[in-house]
Amino acid sequence: MAPDPRSGGSATGVGASIVRPDAIAKVRGEFEFATDLRAAGMLWGATLRSPHPLARILKVDLTPARRIPGVRAVLGAWDVPVNTFGAVDKDTPVLADDMVRYVGEPVAIVAAQSPALARQAIDAIVVTYEPMRPVTDALEALAAGHVYRHVSMTHGDPDVVGEVQAEGEYLTPRQDHSFLAPDAGLARPDGRDGVEVIGASQWVHADREQIAACLALPEEKVLVVNSGIGGSFGGRVSMTWQVHGALLALHTGRPVKFVYSRHETFLARYHRHPSRIWLRHHANRDGTLVKLEARILLEDGPYSHTAAAGIGNSCSLIQGPYNVPNASIEGWAVATNNGMCGSMRGFGVVEPIFACESNMDRLARTLGIDGAELRRRNLIRSGDTWTFRQVQDRPAPVSELVDLCQAMALPPAPSADRPMSARVALPGGVATPTRPRHVRRGIGLAAAVKNTCFSEGCPVNSTALLTLHNGIATVDCAAAEVGQGFVAVAIQVVQSTLGVNEVRVAACDTGMPPAASTDAQQQTITSGPAIHLAAARLKERFLQFFGREHGLDAATLDIRDDFVVSRQGGRLASVAEAGMGLVFRATERFDQRTTRPVDDPHATEPVHVALSFSANRCVLDVDVELGLVRVVQMDVVQDAGRVANPALALGQVTGGSLMGLGFALSESLEYRDGRPVNGNWRDYRLPRMADAPVVNCRFVERPVPGIPFGFNGIGEMPHVQAPAAILSALRDATGLDLPAAPATAGRIALTGSDAVPMRLSDSALEAFKGPGRARIGKFLRFQRVER
Amino acid sequence: MNRHALLSCRLRINGASHDVEDVHFGDTLLEVLRDRLGLVGTKQGCEDGQCGACTVLIDGQPVNSCLELAAETVGREIVTIEGYNRRDGSLTxxxxxxxxxxxxxxxxxxxxxxxxxxxxxxxxxxxxxxxxxxxxxxxxxxxxxxxxxxxxxxxxxxxxxxx
The missing domain is CATH 1.10.150.120 ([2Fe-2S]-binding domain)
Structure with a gap:
């Protein structure tokens, strides 16, 4: 289906593009984001951060800061009851104690009467460091054995050799989430020896567990509340200011607010891990894939964060959406002192799909076959077995996606006499020096696969409570609304299942039962079914009540458009009247199927809960003299399961595609000697309106079996596929290899610097294989959440 | 000038006059709008003039309020999203x-x-x-x-x- 981009109209329920319930407040600027929180008597927090990538702390003197009038608290590591936390492993200090391990690591915190005073107090703290030589290169980290997780897996016969081989090594950047709203929030004492932490989180229950542990409080003493969240993209799954705020609030007895600057948001937070991926595809001369050899090196930070999950995703999906009968795959997540790395949209999958698709292009050139044709010959089908021993037991309509994508209309060819007033449409954008005669057009196609939901043994579930009172339904579900539109989807599920159109969604906090994290495109597919189950149970209870009251058989009754109706559809009473002022409730939990680690040789469960697929064709113009690029059009065909809200789903595709465009062409947070050099939006180049291509989108709706409504994940896929398609089109236009993203103007125009020396190839790798598992952080175990 | 010198400013915002006391000469219009006057519809995104989240209209022109010193806007007509909105709650x-x-x-x-x-x-x-x-x-x-x-x-x- 080609989604209508518009919201509104009278349709309700799953499949309608209802207007999201927060749209009016947001468009009037009245929606309260975490940055906007205020409270009477509020103090302002600030953080002293490490200027060194690696140093021993010899002395911390807080006294000068404490002497400043108006400064209410100044705290160091020794003030934290339990000084470690972490998204998975608890290996990250709340405040650095003996060592700092990245530039930006928090060392001390203050609370003062104004933001300026808080900053002044931070400047007054004296820390004596003994700088040490940091590890700043992932290969060096591998050689030194700074490995969080090493995955090694084979499939079929790893010794088979194909008639034709294509080998390449590919690099991807450290991308920043760059959500618009900086890290911010408010912590306040609750008056009962506990604390409330109000901010922006993808997963309030995971935050509460960590905050309570650090404060040495029972979880009941910590309430984590989500205020409005200004974007997330995987970037709000681990905490920054939250424990600091809670500590300061408990120390001062006053509310404490933190608002990070943009530069601080860059420093304090994790980023997408840079990758180096070596691949060798083996094929027969007819283009049938015979074997894949892959080595994947992901650079993570000095603390483990989500490193293990990232390399697991990468190793499992390096094969792309193709049937690969034999494989030998190895991956490492290593620790460096180049700041923290972690999850971001398409976590651990953007990189391998970029490398796989790039090498498929290389294989196509080697074979002399059209890239689309090579892909079509090898696409995975339902019933095929993945390299990680999971049978594709659900639909895999990839060939349909590729065919539909190729059938979409191409844009008109670039015109050499385009008026100079239309510079914005030329490579380079608004003030471009491009001459139309240097512009060449390129077209590239890529296919992609992404897992939906946390994988590898991590439990994925949501609980929803539904209340019906006076004809109005209220959803309590602790699923974080980060901008993606789950609040609309929740309403639509209730409308479809319960038959009541007036639905409210309560704000999310840890007073509710836990829900899945807004991660891994898993919210609609997990919390959606939980809400459906609760609505179905509530409807059953309500109709039983109504049947008893009126002497009718409940099995003959239904609810439609806010009325109790008979089997023939006749309206018997409005739901508001029929409820007689009573409150009806139902709570249900939905569990995704259990999964297992990718390299577990014995377990029989799947590795991934579900997989989604897409095809993407990119059309772009490039100035081959200057290396400037203008992406003209992206044609996206996505396997989306059942689409809950087409307009919102389309927004995920257009937004994700542009974020992928940033990854492909301009976004890279650079570190030199362990120090970030472009941690601001002046130098870190985000796509702007002038860069936005036309995005044409088709959804192929194959319901996922076992999931109410057949939902699948949507939000990550567009980002996963875009870089591969864009680089493929660039190669088509320029004839260059372009093995590294972002393909900046410099990399395109300076063709001599195009090649990436292979470091993970057969002969080179030996130099970097380390002695074992020495480490900077602590070695990671898998997450096994007990709840 | 004393770097801690504080000023009093009369700002014209959304058609009304606001007397703001103890403004530091280096305080931006964004800081005064959000932290002093509670007009939080204007967003802080980058404090660097790069993102436009803090756009307000000054004499009808869009301006990044993070780059504009509050003291420099005395005598000019400032419109924020709160002033742009229709009073009756309907949308433009x-x-x-x-x-x-x-x-x-x-x-x-x-x-x-x-x-x-x-x-x-x-x-x-x-x-x-x-x-x-x-x-x-x-x-x-x-x-x-x-x-x-x-x-x-x-x-x-x-x-x-x-x-």
Missing amino acids: PLQEALVRQAAIQCGFCIPGIVLAAESLLAERPDATEDDIRTEMDGNLCRCTGYSSILAAILEVAETRRGS
Whole structure:
């Protein structure tokens, strides 16, 4: 289906593009984001951060800061009851104690009467460091054995050799989430020896567990509340200011607010891990894939964060959406002192799909076959077995996606006499020096696969409570609304299942039962079914009540458009009247199927809960003299399961595609000697309106079996596929290899610097294989959440 | 000048006068609007003039309030999203178009987009798609990929041209 981009109209329920319930407040600027929180008597927090990538702390003197009038608290590591936390492993200090391990690591915190005073107090703290030589290169980290997780897996016969081989090594950047709203929030004492932490989180229950542990409080003493969240993209799954705020609030007895600057948001937070991926595809001369050899090196930070999950995703999906009968795959997540790395949209999958698709292009050139044709010959089908021993037991309509994508209309060819007033449409954008005669057009196609939901043994579930009172339904579900539109989807599920159109969604906090994290495109597919189950149970209870009251058989009754109706559809009473002022409730939990680690040789469960697929064709113009690029059009065909809200789903595709465009062409947070050099939006180049291509989108709706409504994940896929398609089109236009993203103007125009020396190839790798598992952080175990 | 010197300013904001005491000469208009006057519809995104989330209108022109010193705006007419909004809670045609085109996801960029786009439409009623792409280049959005925002602004421009 080609989604209508518009919201509104009278349709309700799953499949309608209802207007999201927060749209009016947001468009009037009245929606309260975490940055906007205020409270009477509020103090302002600030953080002293490490200027060194690696140093021993010899002395911390807080006294000068404490002497400043108006400064209410100044705290160091020794003030934290339990000084470690972490998204998975608890290996990250709340405040650095003996060592700092990245530039930006928090060392001390203050609370003062104004933001300026808080900053002044931070400047007054004296820390004596003994700088040490940091590890700043992932290969060096591998050689030194700074490995969080090493995955090694084979499939079929790893010794088979194909008639034709294509080998390449590919690099991807450290991308920043760059959500618009900086890290911010408010912590306040609750008056009962506990604390409330109000901010922006993808997963309030995971935050509460960590905050309570650090404060040495029972979880009941910590309430984590989500205020409005200004974007997330995987970037709000681990905490920054939250424990600091809670500590300061408990120390001062006053509310404490933190608002990070943009530069601080860059420093304090994790980023997408840079990758180096070596691949060798083996094929027969007819283009049938015979074997894949892959080595994947992901650079993570000095603390483990989500490193293990990232390399697991990468190793499992390096094969792309193709049937690969034999494989030998190895991956490492290593620790460096180049700041923290972690999850971001398409976590651990953007990189391998970029490398796989790039090498498929290389294989196509080697074979002399059209890239689309090579892909079509090898696409995975339902019933095929993945390299990680999971049978594709659900639909895999990839060939349909590729065919539909190729059938979409191409844009008109670039015109050499385009008026100079239309510079914005030329490579380079608004003030471009491009001459139309240097512009060449390129077209590239890529296919992609992404897992939906946390994988590898991590439990994925949501609980929803539904209340019906006076004809109005209220959803309590602790699923974080980060901008993606789950609040609309929740309403639509209730409308479809319960038959009541007036639905409210309560704000999310840890007073509710836990829900899945807004991660891994898993919210609609997990919390959606939980809400459906609760609505179905509530409807059953309500109709039983109504049947008893009126002497009718409940099995003959239904609810439609806010009325109790008979089997023939006749309206018997409005739901508001029929409820007689009573409150009806139902709570249900939905569990995704259990999964297992990718390299577990014995377990029989799947590795991934579900997989989604897409095809993407990119059309772009490039100035081959200057290396400037203008992406003209992206044609996206996505396997989306059942689409809950087409307009919102389309927004995920257009937004994700542009974020992928940033990854492909301009976004890279650079570190030199362990120090970030472009941690601001002046130098870190985000796509702007002038860069936005036309995005044409088709959804192929194959319901996922076992999931109410057949939902699948949507939000990550567009980002996963875009870089591969864009680089493929660039190669088509320029004839260059372009093995590294972002393909900046410099990399395109300076063709001599195009090649990436292979470091993970057969002969080179030996130099970097380390002695074992020495480490900077602590070695990671898998997450096994007990709840 | 003493670097801690404090000023008193009378600012004209949304048609009313606000006396703000103890303003540091280095305080930005954004800080005064948000932290002193509680006008938090104007968003802080980068404090570097790069994202446009803090756009306000000064004498009708869109300005990044993070780069404007509050003391410099004395005597000028400042309009924030709170002043732009209709009092009765209804939406302006531009706001309606943004909602209709599903241009609102996280919504953090939207107040700045609304003011920048309204000023563009006032100045260039004949704005084409290329004009909008050029003129709106100072407002970042990380969620939508811009196509829905562009469509909304274009829709308003075309409606105005048609009427």
